[in-house]
Amino acid sequence: MRIIKPTAVAIALLSGLLISTLAQAHPKLLSSTPAEGAAGAPPDKIELHFSENLVTQFSGAKLLMTEMSGMAHAPMPVKAKVSGGSDPKTMFITPTASLTPGTYKVEWRAVSSDTHPITGNVTLKVK
Numbered sequence: 001m002r003i004i005k006p007t008a009v010a011i012a013l014l015s016g017l018l019i020s021t022l023a024q025a026h027p028k029l030l031s032s033t034p035a036e037g038a039a040g041a042p043p044d045k046i047e048l049h050f051s052e053n054l055v056t057q058f059s060g061a062k063l064l065m066t067e068m069s070g071m072a073h074a075p076m077p078v079k080a081k082v083s084g085g086s087d088p089k090t091m092f093i094t095p096t097a098s099l100t101p102g103t104y105k106v107e108w109r110a111v112s113s114d115t116h117p118i119t120g121n122v123t124l125k126v127k
Protein backbone atom coordinates (compact mmCIF):
# COMPACT_ATOMS: atom_id res chain seq x y z
CA MET A 1 0.00 0.00 0.00
CA ARG A 2 2.82 2.34 0.82
CA ILE A 3 4.20 1.85 -2.67
CA ILE A 4 0.88 2.02 -4.54
CA LYS A 5 -0.25 5.34 -3.08
CA PRO A 6 2.57 7.57 -4.30
CA THR A 7 2.50 5.75 -7.66
CA ALA A 8 -1.22 6.47 -8.09
CA VAL A 9 -0.60 10.11 -7.28
CA ALA A 10 2.26 10.24 -9.75
CA ILE A 11 0.13 8.65 -12.48
CA ALA A 12 -2.72 11.08 -11.84
CA LEU A 13 -0.31 14.00 -12.03
CA LEU A 14 1.32 12.67 -15.16
CA SER A 15 -1.96 12.00 -16.98
CA GLY A 16 -3.15 15.47 -16.01
CA LEU A 17 0.02 16.90 -17.49
CA LEU A 18 -0.36 14.81 -20.63
CA ILE A 19 -3.98 15.86 -21.14
CA SER A 20 -3.16 19.55 -20.87
CA THR A 21 -0.19 19.12 -23.25
CA LEU A 22 -2.38 17.33 -25.82
CA ALA A 23 -5.14 19.93 -25.64
CA GLN A 24 -2.62 22.69 -26.29
CA ALA A 25 -1.16 20.91 -29.29
CA HIS A 26 -4.35 20.79 -31.37
CA PRO A 27 -3.81 23.00 -34.42
CA LYS A 28 -6.41 25.69 -35.00
CA LEU A 29 -6.80 27.54 -38.28
CA LEU A 30 -5.97 31.15 -37.39
CA SER A 31 -6.40 32.70 -40.83
CA SER A 32 -6.25 32.03 -44.54
CA THR A 33 -5.34 33.97 -47.67
CA PRO A 34 -7.78 34.40 -49.38
CA ALA A 35 -9.91 34.70 -46.24
CA GLU A 36 -12.96 32.52 -45.59
CA GLY A 37 -15.81 33.64 -47.87
CA ALA A 38 -13.62 36.01 -49.92
CA ALA A 39 -14.47 36.62 -53.58
CA GLY A 40 -11.90 37.84 -56.07
CA ALA A 41 -9.43 37.08 -58.84
CA PRO A 42 -8.10 33.50 -59.00
CA PRO A 43 -5.40 33.15 -56.32
CA ASP A 44 -2.03 31.67 -57.37
CA LYS A 45 -2.03 29.86 -54.06
CA ILE A 46 -4.13 29.51 -50.95
CA GLU A 47 -2.32 29.91 -47.64
CA LEU A 48 -3.54 28.44 -44.38
CA HIS A 49 -2.05 29.69 -41.12
CA PHE A 50 -2.34 27.43 -38.07
CA SER A 51 -1.70 27.89 -34.35
CA GLU A 52 0.75 24.94 -34.14
CA ASN A 53 3.64 23.50 -36.09
CA LEU A 54 2.30 20.90 -38.54
CA VAL A 55 3.63 17.39 -39.09
CA THR A 56 3.93 17.62 -42.87
CA GLN A 57 3.57 13.94 -43.73
CA PHE A 58 0.20 13.65 -41.94
CA SER A 59 -1.23 17.05 -42.81
CA GLY A 60 -2.81 17.92 -46.12
CA ALA A 61 -5.68 19.45 -48.03
CA LYS A 62 -8.05 18.81 -50.90
CA LEU A 63 -9.27 21.52 -53.22
CA LEU A 64 -12.85 21.05 -54.45
CA MET A 65 -15.03 23.07 -56.79
CA THR A 66 -18.61 23.20 -55.51
CA GLU A 67 -20.36 25.70 -57.78
CA MET A 68 -19.95 27.12 -61.28
CA SER A 69 -22.03 29.51 -63.39
CA GLY A 70 -24.18 30.14 -60.31
CA MET A 71 -25.11 26.47 -60.04
CA ALA A 72 -24.09 24.23 -57.15
CA HIS A 73 -22.82 20.79 -58.15
CA ALA A 74 -21.30 17.76 -56.48
CA PRO A 75 -17.83 18.61 -55.11
CA MET A 76 -15.35 18.20 -57.95
CA PRO A 77 -11.66 17.68 -57.09
CA VAL A 78 -9.32 20.29 -58.54
CA LYS A 79 -5.65 19.49 -59.11
CA ALA A 80 -3.45 21.30 -56.64
CA LYS A 81 -0.08 20.86 -54.98
CA VAL A 82 -0.09 20.93 -51.19
CA SER A 83 3.11 21.90 -49.44
CA GLY A 84 4.46 23.24 -46.20
CA GLY A 85 6.19 26.58 -45.93
CA SER A 86 9.45 27.60 -44.29
CA ASP A 87 7.09 28.47 -41.43
CA PRO A 88 5.97 25.05 -40.10
CA LYS A 89 2.59 26.55 -39.11
CA THR A 90 1.71 27.31 -42.73
CA MET A 91 0.23 25.13 -45.48
CA PHE A 92 0.11 26.14 -49.15
CA ILE A 93 -2.39 24.84 -51.69
CA THR A 94 -1.21 25.71 -55.19
CA PRO A 95 -3.69 24.96 -58.01
CA THR A 96 -2.02 23.34 -61.02
CA ALA A 97 -4.00 25.56 -63.41
CA SER A 98 -5.61 28.98 -62.92
CA LEU A 99 -8.96 28.58 -61.15
CA THR A 100 -11.99 29.29 -63.33
CA PRO A 101 -14.88 31.38 -61.92
CA GLY A 102 -16.90 29.53 -59.32
CA THR A 103 -16.95 28.52 -55.68
CA TYR A 104 -14.21 26.41 -54.13
CA LYS A 105 -13.77 24.62 -50.87
CA VAL A 106 -10.46 23.70 -49.28
CA GLU A 107 -10.85 20.71 -46.98
CA TRP A 108 -7.81 20.70 -44.72
CA ARG A 109 -6.42 18.21 -42.28
CA ALA A 110 -3.85 19.41 -39.79
CA VAL A 111 -1.76 17.19 -37.54
CA SER A 112 0.66 18.58 -34.98
CA SER A 113 2.88 16.90 -32.39
CA ASP A 114 0.09 14.99 -30.57
CA THR A 115 -0.81 13.20 -33.89
CA HIS A 116 -4.59 13.84 -33.63
CA PRO A 117 -5.92 14.90 -37.04
CA ILE A 118 -8.00 18.08 -36.91
CA THR A 119 -10.12 18.91 -39.96
CA GLY A 120 -11.90 21.97 -41.28
CA ASN A 121 -12.61 23.85 -44.45
CA VAL A 122 -12.34 27.23 -46.12
CA THR A 123 -14.69 28.44 -48.85
CA LEU A 124 -13.72 31.02 -51.44
CA LYS A 125 -15.17 32.42 -54.64
CA VAL A 126 -13.34 33.16 -57.86
CA LYS A 127 -14.94 35.84 -60.06
Ligand SMILES: [Cu+2]
Binding pocket: 022, 023, 025, 026, 114, 115, 116
Ligand atom coordinates in the same frame (compact mmCIF):
# COMPACT_ATOMS: atom_id res chain seq x y z
CU1 LIG B 1 -4.98 15.73 -29.95
